[in-house]
Amino acid sequence: MLQNDMVESSPLRDPKINFAYLDERTKRMIRRAILKAVAIPGYQVPFGSREMPLPYGWGTGGIQVTASIIGESDVLKVIDQGSDDTVNAVNIRRFFQRTTGVEVTTDTTAASIIQTRHRIPETPLREGQVIVYQVPVPEPMQRLEPREEETRKLHALQEYGLMHVNLFEDLAHYGHISSTYDYPVLVNGRYIMSPSPIPKFDNPKMHLNPALQLFGAGREKRIYAVPPYTTVESLGFEDHPFEVQRWQSVCELCGSNESFLDEVIMDDQGKKMFVCSDSDYCSKRQVTP
Amino acid sequence: MMDFDAKPPLMRVQGLSCAYGSRTVVRDISFDLWPGEVLAIVGESGSGKTTLLNAVAARHTPSAGQVSFDLRDHGLQEIYGMSEAQRRMLARTDWGFVHQNAADGLRMNVSAGANVSERLMALGQRHYGQLREQAIDWLERVEISPSRIDDRPNTFSGGMRQRLQIARNLITQPRLVFMDEPTSGLDVSVQAKLLDMMRTLTRQMNLAAIIVTHDLAVARLLAQRMMVMQNGEAVETGLTDQVLDDPQHPYTQLLVSSVLQP
Numbered sequence: 001m002l003q004n005d006m007v008e009s010s011p012l013r014d015p016k017i018n019f020a021y022l023d024e025r026t027k028r029m030i031r032r033a034i035l036k037a038v039a040i041p042g043y044q045v046p047f048g049s050r051e052m053p054l055p056y057g058w059g060t061g062g063i064q065v066t067a068s069i070i071g072e073s074d075v076l077k078v079i080d081q082g083s084d085d086t087v088n089a090v091n092i093r094r095f096f097q098r099t100t101g102v103e104v105t106t107d108t109t110a111a112s113i114i115q116t117r118h119r120i121p122e123t124p125l126r127e128g129q130v131i132v133y134q135v136p137v138p139e140p141m142q143r144l145e146p147r148e149e150e151t152r153k154l155h156a157l158q159e160y161g162l163m164h165v166n167l168f169e170d171l172a173h174y175g176h177i178s179s180t181y182d183y184p185v186l187v188n189g190r191y192i193m194s195p196s197p198i199p200k201f202d203n204p205k206m207h208l209n210p211a212l213q214l215f216g217a218g219r220e221k222r223i224y225a226v227p228p229y230t231t232v233e234s235l236g237f238e239d240h241p242f243e244v245q246r247w248q249s250v251c252e253l254c255g256s257n258e259s260f261l262d263e264v265i266m267d268d269q270g271k272k273m274f275v276c277s278d279s280d281y282c283s284k285r286q287v288t289p
Numbered sequence: 290m291m292d293f294d295a296k297p298p299l300m301r302v303q304g305l306s307c308a309y310g311s312r313t314v315v316r317d318i319s320f321d322l323w324p325g326e327v328l329a330i331v332g333e334s335g336s337g338k339t340t341l342l343n344a345v346a347a348r349h350t351p352s353a354g355q356v357s358f359d360l361r362d363h364g365l366q367e368i369y370g371m372s373e374a375q376r377r378m379l380a381r382t383d384w385g386f387v388h389q390n391a392a393d394g395l396r397m398n399v400s401a402g403a404n405v406s407e408r409l410m411a412l413g414q415r416h417y418g419q420l421r422e423q424a425i426d427w428l429e430r431v432e433i434s435p436s437r438i439d440d441r442p443n444t445f446s447g448g449m450r451q452r453l454q455i456a457r458n459l460i461t462q463p464r465l466v467f468m469d470e471p472t473s474g475l476d477v478s479v480q481a482k483l484l485d486m487m488r489t490l491t492r493q494m495n496l497a498a499i500i501v502t503h504d505l506a507v508a509r510l511l512a513q514r515m516m517v518m519q520n521g522e523a524v525e526t527g528l529t530d531q532v533l534d535d536p537q538h539p540y541t542q543l544l545v546s547s548v549l550q551p
């Protein structure tokens with residue numbers, strides 16, 4: 001009869017599937033990992049990642065985190081590259097509609113949980129909101145030190161010289177730091193963390209953010225977190241400090257000159273236009289510029 | 290005669306033994322190493338030289354005995370009694386380790402400049418311009434053209450790689466360097482150049498070194514003192530010239546008489 005109540009309150013929900021797909025024990029296990037992650041900002045907590053009904057690389061880590069924290073009163077927004085209507089976002093949103101029946105939205109301010117791939121919304125987040133990142137590679141030092149046992153030791157002993165070797169290489173070869181996404185950050189003055197493949201344009205938004213930021217890596221079986229109002233510092237050199245990218249143009253749809261712009265090819269002649277990657281932000285500005 | 294009693298030795302090894310399972314490969318080795326002194330450990334393959342070197346360099350936990358090092362601010366300290374963090378800190382500041390195969394001691398996929406300045410970045414230096422200046426200075430000191438600073442070590446010759454490895458280790462001004470067969474695998478003229486450079490650097494920096502080698506000429510050129518090992522035991526120790534010119538132990542006599550004279 002409990003089931004009947006739920007069906008009544010949410011017509012889209014499939015009553016044959018447990019709320020939010022995962023079984024309750026799994027959710028509890030993931031919540032424990034999340035609690036530990038929040039207690040140690042930036043530290044990668046191992047967890048027993050489950051097989052999900054979609055392939056690795058499509059956001060299985062983020063989905064498991066969202067599934068463990070979502071409740072019936074939550075309002076969910078899912079974005080992929082800033083947009084609410086790309087394949088990954090549409091599929092994950094429909095997955096949660098079907099398994100939880102919660103209200104979904106594209107409005108950043110109305111959402112209580114935002115699951116994201118590769119962007120942080122332009123609209124500033126507020127207290128009480130949770131943003132869940134999908135993470136392909138949680139270990140920021142993996143490229144230079146492939147041994148996981150060793151990277152864990154480097155984190156434990158705070159031996160982070162390696163990260164600057166990476167930046168040094170960029171400067172030596174290109175004269176500037178060429179990494180533009182997944183730009184490593186120092187969380188709470190302690191752990192170096194991969195911010196997931198968000199553009200470095202979004203890095204400053206993580207710093208002292210009032211929302212809770214959770215990161216889930218399904219294939220690598222790691223969860224980490226940045227609690228509200230935690231310092232997040234992007235790495236750099238004193239004479240080559242961290243900088244975000246800037247554009248020569250403004251968004252051709254809403255005219256914004258402060259958002260992250262996507263370059264869109266318009267025809268076979270190479271005609272192109274720049275538009276906001278955050279579709280919600282852009283469409284709201286078009287209504288009330 | 291110098292008064293050695295006034296200051297503690299840089300490193301003191303007492304009763305060191307190493308075993309792999311039930312097989313003991315290094316048995317009861319003791320020696321003191323003084324600041325600026327170069328000690329050569331010679332012996333045939335399998336005599337336990339490299340195991341001994343790894344044990345005193347905190348890379349292989351010995352089965353018995355003590356290794357103490359004179360820390361800059363704490364005096365003589367047992368290295369296996371320190372925390373792992375302290376030990377690793379020591380290994381990348383006051384010590385250096387030069388591998389036989391340069392690829393083991395270098396990052397082959399990052400530039401020479403980054404290889405040389407990695408230790409400084411690990412110590413918290415965050416000024417790119419200054420890091421690069423120091424890297425150039427050290428490349429010049431090991432006779433690598435500064436124009437190669439942005440090239441990767443896999444484009445370098447064997448001799449250059451070995452010199453790059455030395456620069457990478459010496460940039461933090463260590464007081465002790467461990468070397469495992471640093472010249473083997475190089476042709477003789479490159480060997481001579483490398484030995485000459487190492488002799489200059491150890492003198493200039495008052496650098497102590499423990500060099501494992503099977504090449505008696507290397508020991509003669511670089512080391513003030515040497516230790517001859519056979520089957521895991523030190524069969525003879527003494528001043529290099531003394532040991533090589535007047536060997537006492539039968540094995541040392543055999544070793545010295547086996548060297549070909551061109």
